[in-house]
Each structure stands twice: as structure tokens, then as C-alpha cells.
Amino acid sequence: ATPTALMVGTGRSAKMGILIKNGEILEEINQIKAIAFDKTGTITQGKPEVTDIYGDQKTVLSLAAGLEQYSEHPLAQAIVKKAQSLQIEPAAIQNFQNIEGKGVKGVYRKKIVSLGNAKLTDEFEISVELSEQYHRYQDQAKTVAILAWGQKVIGLIAIQDTPKSSAKAAISALKSRGLQTVMITGDNQKVANQIAKQVGIDKVVAEVLPENKAMEVKHLQVNGAKVAFVGDGINDAPALSVADIGIAMGSGTDIAIEAGDIVLVKNDLQDVVRSLELSRKIVKRIK
Numbered sequence: 001a002t003p004t005a006l007m008v009g010t011g012r013s014a015k016m017g018i019l020i021k022n023g024e025i026l027e028e029i030n031q032i033k034a035i036a037f038d039k040t041g042t043i044t045q046g047k048p049e050v051t052d053i054y055g056d057q058k059t060v061l062s063l064a065a066g067l068e069q070y071s072e073h074p075l076a077q078a079i080v081k082k083a084q085s086l087q088i089e090p091a092a093i094q095n096f097q098n099i100e101g102k103g104v105k106g107v108y109r110k111k112i113v114s115l116g117n118a119k120l121t122d123e124f125e126i127s128v129e130l131s132e133q134y135h136r137y138q139d140q141a142k143t144v145a146i147l148a149w150g151q152k153v154i155g156l157i158a159i160q161d162t163p164k165s166s167a168k169a170a171i172s173a174l175k176s177r178g179l180q181t182v183m184i185t186g187d188n189q190k191v192a193n194q195i196a197k198q199v200g201i202d203k204v205v206a207e208v209l210p211e212n213k214a215m216e217v218k219h220l221q222v223n224g225a226k227v228a229f230v231g232d233g234i235n236d237a238p239a240l241s242v243a244d245i246g247i248a249m250g251s252g253t254d255i256a257i258e259a260g261d262i263v264l265v266k267n268d269l270q271d272v273v274r275s276l277e278l279s280r281k282i283v284k285r286i287k
């Protein structure tokens, strides 16, 4: 490939909102066998909203907001916002702790209060009623934050983040080009399966801890298969680097944008397909 031709190609794509940071990768795009996506903020809009609260609303939201006001997780913002909209004061929590990939915890009236996924709240007592409700929410593709105080689960907060409007058509276009599509997420298996089904993704790897996302990309690179990864979060940066082609969402964190080879300014998943088309044209012109 001549550097000038690559530069022309990347200049034109920039006008479309596809920033190709490194022209050398264009030839590799044509050899991609699988494309893996982060879920939150990549496949979904990344604007989670609280849809249901189970348990005593005031108690649940007060404790939850008391914890989440110290967290920067998108789920935390949704919970804090919900409490504010209902004018529920956050409880005064002590010893706040963030537990990466699981949730948050702290102390309230001398007992530990925890909020997060089942990995965090596994050891606590839960009633049949709450447990059934937990599964119902997940079947509705809602992420559930489980609230425990002391040894007992006392409430559930269901949070929904809907797929981007561009997701389904983009996935279908990628599949028709013979690519395997994969979702790699920290979220619960059931919720991940539901979202994947909604947009047509073939394979789901769920409940992945942030430090293991890159390893999951490596698993897809068996026998030298070229793999692209699309993501937006801080915890996506290692996976973006390990992938043969890293595609970052323009709305993503600076760290993700830095790690990507391509940046999609418009956050439109159809631009993943356009990137493939474009590189095919450019490489053909060069050869």
C-alpha cells in the first residue's frame, strides 16, 4: 500500500465521521473473521434508566442513592437520578467501597449495605418472592441491582438500557458478510442473552470481569484469526488494544478512544459496516 493512497482514503472517511488513526490497518480489516462488541454504550445507548423498584421504595432508593452518589458507573447515575426525581434524600453512608465489576458497598447504621449484581450479594439471604422478581426483571432484559442490608436482601432496582436504533441492521449486515458476531460484557448472562437476541448477535460472553475482556478477545483469535473489537469504556481499552482492529465509539472514554485504531464519531453502528466497505475499496484501489 502506498502511504498517499491510504491518506486519501482516511481523509475522505474522516468527513463521514470515521476517523482512521492508522492507515496500515485497512488491509487487515478485510481479513477480519469475527467482530466482538461491548454491550453498554456500544450496542446499547448507554443511557440506563431505572424502570422498577421492588421493596420499600423510599428505603431502597435512599440507601442505593447514598451508595451510588460516590460511583461513576452508568448504573449509579441512573439510580441517583431516579432518587432525585422522587425527591428521596440519599442516606448517609460510611466507608464507601467500589467493587470493580460487581457493585458498591458501605456501612449504614452499623450494618454493611451492598448494592450490585449476584456476584456481590450471593452470600445474603433472599426471599422466594424477591428471587422470583429478580428473574422476571432479567427476562425483560433489565439489569438488576440487588440491595442487601446486613445479611438480608431488602430490595431490587431494575434498570433498562435499550439497544441503539442502528444495532440490528448493522449486525445483520456484518453477518451477511460472513463475520461472526460476539458480545463481551460484564453484565449478567440472562440480560446479555436478551440484548443479543434483540439485535441478532450470535455469541455471548457474559459476566466477564473488566480485566478479562482482553483475554476473551484473545480466545477469539485462535489459529491467527483476525478479530475486531468495538467498545467505549475504560475497561474496554485493553480489549481494543489486543484486537487486530480496535474500533472506539466517539462518545467513549478518552482511554478507549486512545486505544482504538478507528474512532466512530457519530456512535452509529452502521459506521462499523461502512468502515469495512471503505477499507475494501481503498485497498482494492491501491493494489
Ligand code: ADP
Residues within 6 Å of the ligand: 039, 040, 068, 071, 073, 075, 076, 099, 100, 101, 102, 103, 104, 115, 116, 117, 143, 144, 145, 185, 186, 187, 188, 208, 209, 210, 233, 235
Ligand atoms: P458493564 O459495563 O459491561 O456492565 P462492568 O464491569 O462495569 O461491566 O459492570 C459489571 C456489572 O457489575 C454490572 O452489569 C452491574 O451488575 C455490576 N455493577 C458494577 N458497578 C455497579 C454499580 N456502581 N452499581 C450497581 N451495580 C454495579
Ligand code: MG
Residues within 6 Å of the ligand: 038, 039, 040, 041, 042, 231, 232, 233
Ligand atoms: Mg461500555
